[in-house]
Amino acid sequence: MNSIFDRDTWQEIFGSIGQNKVRTIITVIGVLWGIFLYIVLSGIAKGVDNGFENQFERISSNSMFVWAQYTSIPYAGFKTARGIDLQLNDVESLRKNIPEIQYIAPRIQKGNFGSAAASVVNGKRSGSFAIYGDYPILLKIRSKDIYDGGRFINELDIKESRKVCVIGERTRKELFEDNINPIGEYIKIENIFFRIIGIHKYVDEGGGSFDDDGDIHVPFTSFKRIFNSGERVGFLLIAGFDDVDILKVEEKVKTQLKIIHKIHPDDDQALGSFNLGALFDRILRFARGMSFLSLVIGITTILAGVIGIGNILLISVKERTKEIGIRRAIGASPNHIRKQIILESVFLTIIAGIIGIIIGAFVLYIINIATENLDNVPLKNATVPIKFILGALFLMIGLGTVIGFIPAEKAISIKPIEALREE
Amino acid sequence: MIEIKDLNKSYVMGKNSLHVLKGINLKINEGELVAIMGSSGSGKSTLLNIIGMLDNYDSGAYQLDKVPIKDLDETKAAKYRNKFLGFVFQSFNLINYKTAIENIALPLYYQGIASKERQKIALDYLDKVGLKDWSGHLPSELSGGQKQRVAIARALASKPKVLLADEPTGALDSKTSDEVMELIIQINKEGKTILVVTHEQEVANMCNRIITLKDGVIMTDIKSK
Numbered sequence: 340m341n342s343i344f345d346r347d348t349w350q351e352i353f354g355s356i357g358q359n360k361v362r363t364i365i366t367v368i369g370v371l372w373g374i375f376l377y378i379v380l381s382g383i384a385k386g387v388d389n390g391f392e393n394q395f396e397r398i399s400s401n402s403m404f405v406w407a408q409y410t411s412i413p414y415a416g417f418k419t420a421r422g423i424d425l426q427l428n429d430v431e432s433l434r435k436n437i438p439e440i441q442y443i444a445p446r447i448q449k450g451n452f453g454s455a456a457a458s459v460v461n462g463k464r465s466g467s468f469a470i471y472g473d474y475p476i477l478l479k480i481r482s483k484d485i486y487d488g489g490r491f492i493n494e495l496d497i498k499e500s501r502k503v504c505v506i507g508e509r510t511r512k513e514l515f516e517d518n519i520n521p522i523g524e525y526i527k528i529e530n531i532f533f534r535i536i537g538i539h540k541y542v543d544e545g546g547g548s549f550d551d552d553g554d555i556h557v558p559f560t561s562f563k564r565i566f567n568s569g570e571r572v573g574f575l576l577i578a579g580f581d582d583v584d585i586l587k588v589e590e591k592v593k594t595q596l597k598i599i600h601k602i603h604p605d606d607d608q609a610l611g612s613f614n615l616g617a618l619f620d621r622i623l624r625f626a627r628g629m630s631f632l633s634l635v636i637g638i639t640t641i642l643a644g645v646i647g648i649g650n651i652l653l654i655s656v657k658e659r660t661k662e663i664g665i666r667r668a669i670g671a672s673p674n675h676i677r678k679q680i681i682l683e684s685v686f687l688t689i690i691a692g693i694i695g696i697i698i699g700a701f702v703l704y705i706i707n708i709a710t711e712n713l714d715n716v717p718l719k720n721a722t723v724p725i726k727f728i729l730g731a732l733f734l735m736i737g738l739g740t741v742i743g744f745i746p747a748e749k750a751i752s753i754k755p756i757e758a759l760r761e762e
Numbered sequence: 763m764i765e766i767k768d769l770n771k772s773y774v775m776g777k778n779s780l781h782v783l784k785g786i787n788l789k790i791n792e793g794e795l796v797a798i799m800g801s802s803g804s805g806k807s808t809l810l811n812i813i814g815m816l817d818n819y820d821s822g823a824y825q826l827d828k829v830p831i832k833d834l835d836e837t838k839a840a841k842y843r844n845k846f847l848g849f850v851f852q853s854f855n856l857i858n859y860k861t862a863i864e865n866i867a868l869p870l871y872y873q874g875i876a877s878k879e880r881q882k883i884a885l886d887y888l889d890k891v892g893l894k895d896w897s898g899h900l901p902s903e904l905s906g907g908q909k910q911r912v913a914i915a916r917a918l919a920s921k922p923k924v925l926l927a928d929e930p931t932g933a934l935d936s937k938t939s940d941e942v943m944e945l946i947i948q949i950n951k952e953g954k955t956i957l958v959v960t961h962e963q964e965v966a967n968m969c970n971r972i973i974t975l976k977d978g979v980i981m982t983d984i985k986s987k
């Protein structure tokens with residue numbers, strides 16, 4: 340029996356599929372399209388996955404915010420529409436009662452949530468900026484990109500209520516000349532001098548943060564002094580341990596805060612919250628859904644393409660009935676014929692597969708280059724693992740073989756004498 | 763070489779049955795050149811196809827080189843055809859996208875002979891039929907006589923014991939017919955057993971035995987030389 344490595348086996352295959360080149364090419368494009376779709380879509384899905392992972396890598400994904408608003412149900416002798424303020428000692432209470440909490444960072448702010456921004460002056464330049472009173476523990480929940488040799492607020496700053504600040508990149512641009520390093524310089528916030536200790540870069544946290552780079556961070560205690568905010572807290576950033584369900588933590592936090600602040604248990608308006616864990620979960624599920632979808636689309640398209648190849652070979656077998664009869668007359672066994680047709684099918688499938696993979700990989704490469712420097716596109720390193728590619732290729736070889744059997748059996752079902760009589 | 767006893771063959775088409783061969787008895791020895799004559803529809807092709815294992819028969823016995831041939835499965839039939847028989851058809855039946863030499867090498871491919879060897883053998887036979895310079899030509903670039911010579915070379919390439927030719931000159935003019943027949947005679951002189959189906963008397967006269975069929979029965983069987 341002639342092996343598939345025999346040059347002439349291939350000559351036989353090329354000889355017959357080369358007879359109707361246009362048709363062969365169109366058929367091949369069907370399968371090619373399938374594998375191409377699969378490669379590009381799953382590559383993009385992977386890229387989106389990577390992209391989100393990249394964006395979330397600086398924040399604790401298992402975290403949430405909570406803030407207070409106005410009550411909507413009268414309770415414990417209080418009228419409705421009572422304004423609630425979170426207090427600094429809520430932190431202790433929450434810590435004590437909810438062991439799932441890993442970190443809590445209280446924050447007080449001005450220039451966000453409707454309050455007026457603070458006016459800030461540096462010599463002749465001035466502007467209005469959001470001011471945040473923060474604790475160093477914030478960094479455990481949200482990493483800040485501090486550059487130019489600066490630092491974030493530390494414990495000593497808090498303890499001594501130091502007049503120091505960390506400014507955003509845009510704040511820097513508006514208040515300083517480009518060639519000046521603002522670290523160590525002083526700016527006036529509401530007429531009080533603050534020394535700049537760091538500059539932070541804007542990091543998109545996927546909508547999970549109210550921070551941007553047009554802001555100023557000061558020690559919580561210093562904020563308290565300048566703005567007379569007392570024990571008030573704007574909102575709490577809470578991170579759960581890695582293995583806890585942050586949605587449950589959110590519930591517990593709210594319940595606890597409702598008890599502390601005498602809010603009706605059913606009052607959904609009094610406390611606002613934003614759960615990053617839930618968002619993260621949704622995104623993860625989205626990325627996974629996309630991978631699955633690309634798999635389904637890819638496989639169905641490949642399947643349709645391979646069936647197309649089977650179909651074309653069926654037509655080709657019919658057209659070549661006479662030729663097959665001649666081959667049988669001069670000594671081709673049913674096995675020879677079967678093998679040749681299946682090889683044609685597998686060969687066409689593999690060629691289509693390889694070209695599809697190459698074009699798909701090329702398109703992914705282009706996408707990667709095009710999105711490399713775009714921060715607002717959540718796409719990073721869109722690739723398809725080699726084992727998935729090999730898997731797809733083997734799937735196609737398998738499908739090509741199975742589908743090839745149909746025209747092959749058709750071909751050998753015709754008796755040589757009948758095949759020869761065909762015109 | 764060929765022994766046929768009381769062979770019967772009918773074609774069944776729906777309710778109708780056409781009895782085509784009605785008790786054929788025939789013995790052909792090695793090295794004979796036999797013409798099978800008869801008018802159209804007398805069953806010549808049917809007989810040749812049965813001898814060539816392309817078709818089955820209903821009753822009787824058929825032995826080829828002492829091997830009984832009856833209801834062979836297709837794989838076995840293919841093997842025997844490849845080993846024992848070479849076919850030449852009226853319409854040449856060359857594969858149109860293969861060159862002359864590739865057509866001749868094809869039976870050898872199915873015998874599992876290595877590529878180089880195939881080329882060599884095919885070229886030898888191409889030379890034998892006088893078409894050495896035409897090896898790279900496609901059938902469409904050859905004349906009718908040349909095509910039939912390529913077909914004969916292909917039939918011979920697998921070194922069959924018997925050459926079966928169904929109207930080999932049917933599509934050729936008389937001059938080319940003579941050339942093809944001379945080639946067949948020459949091959950016969952080298953010892954090959956050959957059966958030629960024809961309805962042309964001149965062609966039949968060139969053979970050393972003429973069997974005449976009429977309505978599926980052998981009417982005459984004359985050895986001329």
Ligand SMILES: Nc1ncnc2c1ncn2[C@@H]1O[C@H](COP(=O)(O)OP(=O)(O)O)[C@@H](O)[C@H]1O
Pocket residue numbers: 773774775780782800801802803804805806807808809
């Ligand atoms: N496959 C077939 N089915 C039905 N009838 C057939 C078939 N092949 C041949 N015949 C009939 O059998 C008879 C003999 O045919 P054939 O052997 O081809 O005659 P010849 O070659 O002598 O002209 C004819 O009447 C023909 O119509």
Ligand SMILES: [Mg+2]
Pocket residue numbers: 806807808
């Ligand atoms: Mg006939």
